[in-house]
Structures are given as C-alpha cells and as structure tokens.
Amino acid sequence: MGRDWEGIEAIFNPGSVAVIGASDNPGKLGFHVMKSLIQGRYTGKIYPVNPGKDHILGIKTYPSLFQVPDTVDLSIIVLPAEQVPRILKECSEKNVKGIVLITAGFKEIEDRRGETLQIEITELASRSGMRIIGPNTFGIVNLHLPLNASFTPEFSWLEKGGISLVSQSGGMSHLMAFLSLQDGVGFSKIVGLGNRCNVDFAEMVEYLLQDDQTKVIALYMEGIDSPKKLMKVAKKGNREKPILVYKVGRSSTGDKASQFHTGSLAGKHEIYEGAFRQARILTVGSSEELLDTAKALATCPFPGGAKVAVLSGQAGPGMAACDVCEMQGLSIPPFSTETQKRVDELLPPLAIRTNPVDMGPAWYDAEAIKGIVQAVLEDKRIDAVILCLMFASANRSAVGALADLLSERRTNKPILCCFSSPPGIWEDEIKRLEGSGIPNYPTPERAAKALVNLCRLKKIRE
Amino acid sequence: MGRDWEGIEAIFNPGSVAVIGASDNPGKLGFHVMKSLIQGRYTGKIYPVNPGKDHILGIKTYPSLFQVPDTVDLSIIVLPAEQVPRILKECSEKNVKGIVLITAGFKEIEDRRGETLQIEITELASRSGMRIIGPNTFGIVNLHLPLNASFTPEFSWLEKGGISLVSQSGGMSHLMAFLSLQDGVGFSKIVGLGNRCNVDFAEMVEYLLQDDQTKVIALYMEGIDSPKKLMKVAKKGNREKPILVYKVGRSSTGDKASQFHTGSLAGKHEIYEGAFRQARILTVGSSEELLDTAKALATCPFPGGAKVAVLSGQAGPGMAACDVCEMQGLSIPPFSTETQKRVDELLPPLAIRTNPVDMGPAWYDAEAIKGIVQAVLEDKRIDAVILCLMFASANRSAVGALADLLSERRTNKPILCCFSSPPGIWEDEIKRLEGSGIPNYPTPERAAKALVNLCRLKKIRE
Numbered sequence: 001m002g003r004d005w006e007g008i009e010a011i012f013n014p015g016s017v018a019v020i021g022a023s024d025n026p027g028k029l030g031f032h033v034m035k036s037l038i039q040g041r042y043t044g045k046i047y048p049v050n051p052g053k054d055h056i057l058g059i060k061t062y063p064s065l066f067q068v069p070d071t072v073d074l075s076i077i078v079l080p081a082e083q084v085p086r087i088l089k090e091c092s093e094k095n096v097k098g099i100v101l102i103t104a105g106f107k108e109i110e111d112r113r114g115e116t117l118q119i120e121i122t123e124l125a126s127r128s129g130m131r132i133i134g135p136n137t138f139g140i141v142n143l144h145l146p147l148n149a150s151f152t153p154e155f156s157w158l159e160k161g162g163i164s165l166v167s168q169s170g171g172m173s174h175l176m177a178f179l180s181l182q183d184g185v186g187f188s189k190i191v192g193l194g195n196r197c198n199v200d201f202a203e204m205v206e207y208l209l210q211d212d213q214t215k216v217i218a219l220y221m222e223g224i225d226s227p228k229k230l231m232k233v234a235k236k237g238n239r240e241k242p243i244l245v246y247k248v249g250r251s252s253t254g255d256k257a258s259q260f261h262t263g264s265l266a267g268k269h270e271i272y273e274g275a276f277r278q279a280r281i282l283t284v285g286s287s288e289e290l291l292d293t294a295k296a297l298a299t300c301p302f303p304g305g306a307k308v309a310v311l312s313g314q315a316g317p318g319m320a321a322c323d324v325c326e327m328q329g330l331s332i333p334p335f336s337t338e339t340q341k342r343v344d345e346l347l348p349p350l351a352i353r354t355n356p357v358d359m360g361p362a363w364y365d366a367e368a369i370k371g372i373v374q375a376v377l378e379d380k381r382i383d384a385v386i387l388c389l390m391f392a393s394a395n396r397s398a399v400g401a402l403a404d405l406l407s408e409r410r411t412n413k414p415i416l417c418c419f420s421s422p423p424g425i426w427e428d429e430i431k432r433l434e435g436s437g438i439p440n441y442p443t444p445e446r447a448a449k450a451l452v453n454l455c456r457l458k459k460i461r462e
Numbered sequence: 463m464g465r466d467w468e469g470i471e472a473i474f475n476p477g478s479v480a481v482i483g484a485s486d487n488p489g490k491l492g493f494h495v496m497k498s499l500i501q502g503r504y505t506g507k508i509y510p511v512n513p514g515k516d517h518i519l520g521i522k523t524y525p526s527l528f529q530v531p532d533t534v535d536l537s538i539i540v541l542p543a544e545q546v547p548r549i550l551k552e553c554s555e556k557n558v559k560g561i562v563l564i565t566a567g568f569k570e571i572e573d574r575r576g577e578t579l580q581i582e583i584t585e586l587a588s589r590s591g592m593r594i595i596g597p598n599t600f601g602i603v604n605l606h607l608p609l610n611a612s613f614t615p616e617f618s619w620l621e622k623g624g625i626s627l628v629s630q631s632g633g634m635s636h637l638m639a640f641l642s643l644q645d646g647v648g649f650s651k652i653v654g655l656g657n658r659c660n661v662d663f664a665e666m667v668e669y670l671l672q673d674d675q676t677k678v679i680a681l682y683m684e685g686i687d688s689p690k691k692l693m694k695v696a697k698k699g700n701r702e703k704p705i706l707v708y709k710v711g712r713s714s715t716g717d718k719a720s721q722f723h724t725g726s727l728a729g730k731h732e733i734y735e736g737a738f739r740q741a742r743i744l745t746v747g748s749s750e751e752l753l754d755t756a757k758a759l760a761t762c763p764f765p766g767g768a769k770v771a772v773l774s775g776q777a778g779p780g781m782a783a784c785d786v787c788e789m790q791g792l793s794i795p796p797f798s799t800e801t802q803k804r805v806d807e808l809l810p811p812l813a814i815r816t817n818p819v820d821m822g823p824a825w826y827d828a829e830a831i832k833g834i835v836q837a838v839l840e841d842k843r844i845d846a847v848i849l850c851l852m853f854a855s856a857n858r859s860a861v862g863a864l865a866d867l868l869s870e871r872r873t874n875k876p877i878l879c880c881f882s883s884p885p886g887i888w889e890d891e892i893k894r895l896e897g898s899g900i901p902n903y904p905t906p907e908r909a910a911k912a913l914v915n916l917c918r919l920k921k922i923r924e
Binding site (some may be wrong): 029035105110153167168171172177182221222239248249251260286313317319320323325326332349356358361390392419420421422423444445446 | 572616684761850908
C-alpha cells in the first residue's frame, strides 16, 4: 500500500475514532452515529466530543478534540455546516487523516454560501492532507473491520462479503442495504460519497481495486465532474476485479434532478454508456439488477461461453429462465449425445428431457437428480447452468440433497439457482449453497438476468 | 349465476369434498392434500376415500365414494392415471360436479397412452356434466371460502385479497404464491390449469369476471389451443375487470419447451401480443411484474392521465423512479404555480423542490410533509403520485405519520410507494397503508413500473 492511501485507510480501518458532535439525544444525528459505532462492534477507541457532556452512552466524552489523550485516525463530524471549517482546522492540528463529514448544507443547497463553504473546506483538507468522505453523506461502513461510521446503526445488520458499493445517494445505499438483508448479499464496504469534496468515484475505485476484502465494485451514479479520471482508473484495474454501475438520469427529468442534487454535470447518458463500455465497466438498469449481478460476480466464475443448460423442478420456471437467456443473446443448445443419453436413462419419459430439462418426476430420487446435474456439468457443450426449484411439501428435502451434491462439485462453470419457498423453509440449505459459491435468486428471470450480465461483462473484458 | 357455473362453483365453493387416494403416508400426495384441507381451515365436510384405512389424520375414512353417506360436491383425485377413468365414472354416478384431478401421466407424457387416457376422461366428463381442473395440476385454492384443494398446505399461509391467478404451470403458481408472502399481495383464487381437459383459460376468465371476490385476473400462460375463445370472453368483460398476462415462450427454446409441456400450440409470440392487445389484456414481462402490476390494479384507481409527481425522502430513489416513468412514456411535469408556491413555503431551500421533490430536509416536520403531499395531490396537472422513503434511524416515525395522512386522503389519484426498511421495521405502517389502497413496492423502479402498467392498461381499455 502506497503513501497515497493514508487518508483513505484512516477512514476505512481506523484504530481510533472521534465523533465530533456526539449526542445522547435521539433527535440528533450525533446520537445515531454513536449507536452505529457501538452496535457495530467497532473494537478501536471511540472518543465522543461534546463540550456539554461527561459521558455519552456510557463512553467518556471530551469537550474538544484537543482534550482527547490519544491520536485520532478518523473524525466523524455531525456539527452544523458553519462550524465545519473550524473543526477541520482542529482535526488538521491533531493530525487526523480521515474525515467522514455527515453535515449537509454545502454545495448541494440553493444558497451560494454552501458552495463557498465547500470550496473553503476542500482547500483546507488538501493543504493538510486530509481525506474527506462527504459532506452531505450518511457515512461509510466497513463490515470487515467492523466499522459502522454512519448515522444508520442498522447497517451493522448486513452480512460481511465481497461487494463494495460506492454510491452518490444515501437513499440508494440504504435501499440496497435493506434489499441485501432479504437476498443474502454480503458487503465489504458501503460508501456514501455525498458532495465528493476530495474523494470521488475515481479515488474510491482505485482504492477498492487494491483492497483485498473487495471482490466486486458496484457503483450507483448520478453524475460526475471528471469521468475521464474514473475511466482511466477503471480501465487499468478492472481486468482483475469486476466493476459495474447503475447510473440514473437516463431520462430528461431524472437527468435534470441529478444535476441539481449532485451539483455536477450529469447529462448525456449515451456518452456515459460508451465511456463505461470502453473502460470495461458493466452498466445495469435497476437497483435490483445491480445487487443481483454483483452477487453473481462475487461468487461465480465467469462462463467459458454463452451456452446455458436450464434444469428445473417444474417446467414453467425453466421456460421463464430460457426466455430471458435467449432474448438477451445466450443460447440453450442441445446436450451432447452422451449427456442426452444419461439424462434419458435417469428421467422417466414423463417430462421434457432435452434442454431445458423438466426434472419434475425425479425429485423423489436424489441419485437421479445428482446424475443429471453431474452429466450436464460435464457436458463440454454447456458453459453455465441455471437450476430452478419451487417448494412443494413433497419435495422439501430436495434442496438439501442438491446443496450437498453441488458443494462437492468439481467444475468451474457458473451455477445460478432459483430455489423458492415460503419464509423459514430452505433458508439453511440456501445459505449452504451460497456459501459454496452458488448464488440463489428470488425468481428464475432474475437468476437468468444475472447470468446474462456475467456473460456481458466477460465479453466487454475481452 | 347461471346454470353454467354449477361444475366450477362445485370446485371453488364446495359444501363437501372427497379426497380419493387420501393417505397418512407423508411420501404420498394424498397425505399433503389432506393436510391442505385441514390446515386451510376448510369448514365443509371432508371425506377421505381409501379402502385400507378407517381414519386418516383423525378423519373417518371410507373404502369407496359410494360409502360416503352424503352428497359430494368436489372430488380431489390423487390416484394413478390408469385408475382415473373408473373413479370418474363413480364420481358421475355419485353426482359429483367438480373434480380436481392432481394425477399426472396424461397428455403431457411422451407415451401416447397418456393422450388416449386424457381423451377418454374428457369424454366421460362432458357426458356427465363434470368440470375437471387438471389433470397434472397441483390443484386450486380459494382463500375466501377458505379452501386449499392442492398438495401444498403452505398455500394457506397466503393473504386473502382480490387477485385471482390462473396458471398453466404449478411451478409458477408456487413461485408467485411465495413471492406474495414477502410482498404483501392478497389472492382470491389460484388455479393450476394443468392439461386443461375441460376447463381452459377461457372458462376460468369467464367465471372470474363474474366472481365478486375477484378484482383482478392474472394469467400465466405457455400456450393455448383456442386463443379466439379466450380473446372473445376477455373482450366482453374486461372493461369492468382488469386482465393481465405473463406469457412465456417468447424465445425459440422457451416456445419449443412450452409446446412439449402443455401439448399445445405455443409459438408466435407476436401473434399472441397483438391478440392480447385487441382483447384489452395487458402483457407483462416477468413473474415479479405480473404480481406487482396485479397488486396495483387490485388497490389503486386508474390515473386520469400520464402526468406523475415523484416525492421522495432522498433524491436518488426519486430519480430512479423518474427514469422508469419517463423512459416508458409517462411525464414528470412541473407543478402548477400555486402548488410550487406551497411546496417552496414548506420546504427549506436545501433540496430539489420542483418535481421530482426531494423532501429530505422536511422529514422531521410531519406537517410540512403532509402539506406537500396534499398540495401535490390537489394539483390538477398531476394524475398520479410516487412516494419513496428509505429508512434511517432518524426518520423512523415518518411512515407512520404519512400512513395516517394518506389513509384519510380525499383523492381518486393513484399513489404508489416504495417505503424500504430492514425486516421488522415499518411492517405495521406499510400494512396500514396497503389496507387503505396504497400499494408498497420493494424498489422505486418497481413502483414506477407498476404505475406505467396502470397507464398502459388504461390506454388499451379506452
């Protein structure tokens, strides 16, 4: 790690954190930040700063940063905007290198004083070598440390994983975090860029490309000032690590709103799309698709080609998966003669036995299922497998057997599943599957779309 | 209700049900059907039929249908295919009018004897005036009676509501049922058509059009033999009741599989699309979209036009909703001067105050939020409203206040929401909202898409 990352490292892996504006009043953000640090099980030192309190949430509190009897790596600031320049000077004198500046009221407001203030703090930070996430951000989360430096304690409920999300919207970060709780997606870092005073997409992508705990970089973007810098950084590093982006502002009103909100040049979605493709960044079209695709990229190998086998417990979901695959450029080819022979031997002539295979009549016969899946995985004509099974009382044990088989598999072909059941059923089995690198999706269409995106990204990386 | 519905009524609202092939062995479907009836709290008479048992799951069991000391309205049959003709003759003699024929092994299998058997039972049924759902079906559910005449007891977990789903795939019915448990969608009836021996889409749609407990008819289709009959029925009745369809087989392999699976003419998706449009049936593109749209249709009024206001708690989700709306033909127009003035008065100049409105800075001020929403609802330039709010600890009480306001609203404009929170938070508030006719969606894009579909259907009905 080069000298360059000192400030960013102080933000994501601090040994000590000061909360400037800490509070024990639940109506204040300084209270929620304290809760996030504590409930997030941060094991470094926490120093609340508030001149009016001795203790906050049981933790000794200091009247000012200068009274803190220790070095401070990261300051989380929640004081009103007009106090921020003074606080940043104090941080600089105290040799704090990382800042999470939650305070709003800078470049994003109509009043021109906001912009002036942002210029002032940016200059202050650059003179002293401090890195600032924000202003106007919910904060950051590093689930691997763990560190929840945000005003949302519930971020600590998330699963630890390989996806890092860099987002220009706090709302979208919260949305995707809550979706991930349902869909079993694990995060490494979540970063709310806010007004991007001196940490923008380019800096974050460059940092995350060399971060061992990040396997996939997911971006939510409204508009940026220096696209070239990002594209250059991405192009350099993303053969090793997949980068994908969900950019809004594709419509005229969305675009205008994005210019207002981020105070930056949005506009011209086509230009962005072309630049992303050149920089080998995969574009997706919705928050769900961003998460679904990131999940596939974090767990699956890339397929060798675009030839897909669809194996389903019931015919309908298999057809739905085929539709998505084929309409988006993948193929559902016939099996090799040998594979077809093995499938025919294992499956009674009650169902579709060619690709897509309706394995319905074999769900009571774990050995048959195992044989079919194994044969198809070994077929050289097949690059990837989609497996669908909808729960019915009578097939309750099927996913367990399948999870056993698949976790022992010897294949480097991606397998994506849609195993669907009422809440509380199959949860352990699906966790086991996902733990062994097989992502599960709530619908066959979403599993298929994730596979389509694996293939798309593979292609633009070539 | 005309004489015509006697058989169908016997299936959906029977006073007594026989289970032919009832079992107490969890390895048999006859066991799961018994569990479905009992756990589904069916209050009519249940008559298990099995020559080897006195009681099954505590219920007196009869050696044959003739021994049942009562009339039987509905027979659920789970015996092997070759026994079905004999059983149907017995049902006819016993004057049973409704049949749910779960047994597989008819037209859908490769062996030609399956088809012969299906012709035989179809003729048998038509001679005796019996209506058969199936063969090769999971069954049917009527959540209003309640009656769970399927092999999946978990269907009884579903919420009662206004959507009836008619499906050519058991797998898709299960999928959508399980999705509905997460997304708060309520069902009236779920029907697995199976091989459609003498009840097809046309009969079911005609029946559901006159069924008071059905507000929306959702179809999952692979392929049908007599599209004209369905289109005629739909065209006649669907100005009063919305009908929407998710048809697979849009790709060549999906289409081929659908021909195999349903033994019917699939093919030529474009022809279907045109026919659906002419019959004023809305087509959708995925299982999630079918449910999301049905939910909007079951709860919301149709918008007067395509002009949408997007009000969000955080800017990003609002932009995502705008993108979907505008890319699909809706508009996000400026407010009237009067509305804009009211919004400007209520919202500090810290955020976007034109449409889409970022209400972020006002979340602590319930009166301001109330005022903004009310002003926008009253704006004659606005036909529909999308409301988005992502949970953060500090805005926890916002959705409760909004639910109060919206449940008292006096407007016939559709309001669609995306209120997103970690599991366990806002669940009661969202239930309250949905109870007052305001559907909630997991993402802003899905809320917007549901609104797009409301507008699309309104247009094709005109």
